[in-house]
Amino acid sequence: MRLIFITLLALIIATVVGLGATWLTATRGTELGTLTIGAWTARPRTGTSEIDPYARASIARSGELPVGTGDGVAFTASTDDKKRPLDGRCDVVVSGVTPAARFWTLTLYDRKGQLVANSLQRYGFTSQEIVRGSDGGFEIRIASRSRAGNWLPTGALERYVLMLRLYDTPVGVATRSQRDAPMPSISTVGCP
Amino acid sequence: MIRLAFAIIAGVLLGGVVHLVSVLALPRIATQDAYSRMMPLAKLNAVTPLPAADPNNTLMPYMDPAFASAVCRYDLSGGPIKLTVPVSQAYTSVSFYTRNDVAYYAINDRSAGRRVIELDLMTEAQHSALPEDEDVTAADRLIIDSPSVTGLIVLKALAPEPGLMGQAQASLAAANCRVAPPEATPAKR
Numbered sequence: 001m002r003l004i005f006i007t008l009l010a011l012i013i014a015t016v017v018g019l020g021a022t023w024l025t026a027t028r029g030t031e032l033g034t035l036t037i038g039a040w041t042a043r044p045r046t047g048t049s050e051i052d053p054y055a056r057a058s059i060a061r062s063g064e065l066p067v068g069t070g071d072g073v074a075f076t077a078s079t080d081d082k083k084r085p086l087d088g089r090c091d092v093v094v095s096g097v098t099p100a101a102r103f104w105t106l107t108l109y110d111r112k113g114q115l116v117a118n119s120l121q122r123y124g125f126t127s128q129e130i131v132r133g134s135d136g137g138f139e140i141r142i143a144s145r146s147r148a149g150n151w152l153p154t155g156a157l158e159r160y161v162l163m164l165r166l167y168d169t170p171v172g173v174a175t176r177s178q179r180d181a182p183m184p185s186i187s188t189v190g191c192p
Numbered sequence: 193m194i195r196l197a198f199a200i201i202a203g204v205l206l207g208g209v210v211h212l213v214s215v216l217a218l219p220r221i222a223t224q225d226a227y228s229r230m231m232p233l234a235k236l237n238a239v240t241p242l243p244a245a246d247p248n249n250t251l252m253p254y255m256d257p258a259f260a261s262a263v264c265r266y267d268l269s270g271g272p273i274k275l276t277v278p279v280s281q282a283y284t285s286v287s288f289y290t291r292n293d294v295a296y297y298a299i300n301d302r303s304a305g306r307r308v309i310e311l312d313l314m315t316e317a318q319h320s321a322l323p324e325d326e327d328v329t330a331a332d333r334l335i336i337d338s339p340s341v342t343g344l345i346v347l348k349a350l351a352p353e354p355g356l357m358g359q360a361q362a363s364l365a366a367a368n369c370r371v372a373p374p375e376a377t378p379a380k381r
Contacts, residue, residue: 013202
């Protein structure tokens with residue numbers, strides 16, 4: 001009787017620990033093969049056949065298709081440079097320069113990867129439609145109310161994710177640091 | 193007490209095994225992965241335009257709204273696939289995914305280097321069955337080996353400004369993906 005109880009307990013612990021760890025890694029992701037520059041993270045290897053099993057599991061769960069390496073690379077940010085979560089009720093400024101690429105797009109998603117509805121039907125910017133300063137740098141204002149210049153509406157969402165995709169770019173598996181890939185800074189400039 | 197500790201240790205160790213097995217099994221048992229989501233709307237061995245990314249479109253998460261996209265769901269069991277994609281004005285890319293959503297190959301218009309991206313997709317067995325001296329295996333024909341018999345080809349064309357979306361969609365509408373008839377080229381020698 002006691003043996004059965006002990007075995008049962010061990011099996012229950014095994015199930016909880018095993019499936020719990022799988023769920024955590026599939027939803028939150030792992031640090032395996034990530035490239036972090038400032039607030040931005042990319043996983044260049046998810047766009048190749050050398051994708052790690054954890055990334056495969058998380059892609060299968062979310063239902064997205066990763067950007068292939070010959071196509072480009074995708075960086076995501078869910079916090080600003082000071083590790084403060086991106087808040088749609090605040091004013092957030094993305095500014096600076098981007099790594100070398102033929103085109104890039106910056107898109108705002110909710111935490112499930114869906115676009116956020118707004119009356120302008122503006123969900124992001126491409127490198128071509130952005131208004132730049134005389135030095136070639138740009139500044140995008142992400143806020144719930146309209147702003148001058150490059151304004152990206154948040155729909156006053158509490159938490160959102162930014163995705164910067166570089167297309168036809170040398171940035172990839174071999175990229176290590178800010179020097180190879182100068183990413184724009186993200187800063188929260190004001191909260192109501 | 194010793195037995196209880198034993199049960200916990202055994203449980204945690206076994207849990208590690210369960211974790212590894214479930215991580216490896218997840219891509220195979222997932223029912224909401226990208227390929228399964230494409231199943232109902234993507235025709236087999238034909239180009240199907242995907243609906244534009246907007247907040248009401250829950251087809252796939254993290255779609256890029258600046259792109260027009262189309263998909264060709266392929267099955268190579270009937271023979272190799274021939275793919276032709278005319279290049280749009282700004283940027284065009286073709287990405288290949290296996291049945292389990294692994295991106296094994298991607299190419300853009302510049303690396304293809306001409307006005308039309310032309311590719312032949314086949315399994316490794318079909319590739320090795322090609323006659324070796326056939327001149328079509330020369331540089332003017334790009335052959336891709338698919339690691340799986342079924343999978344997805346995603347075609348994307350960039351609309352750098354919202355007004356150019358129609359153009360991008362039109363260039364993808366001219367793309368073609370079909371099973372190549374077995375080449376009737378008996379030995380030339």
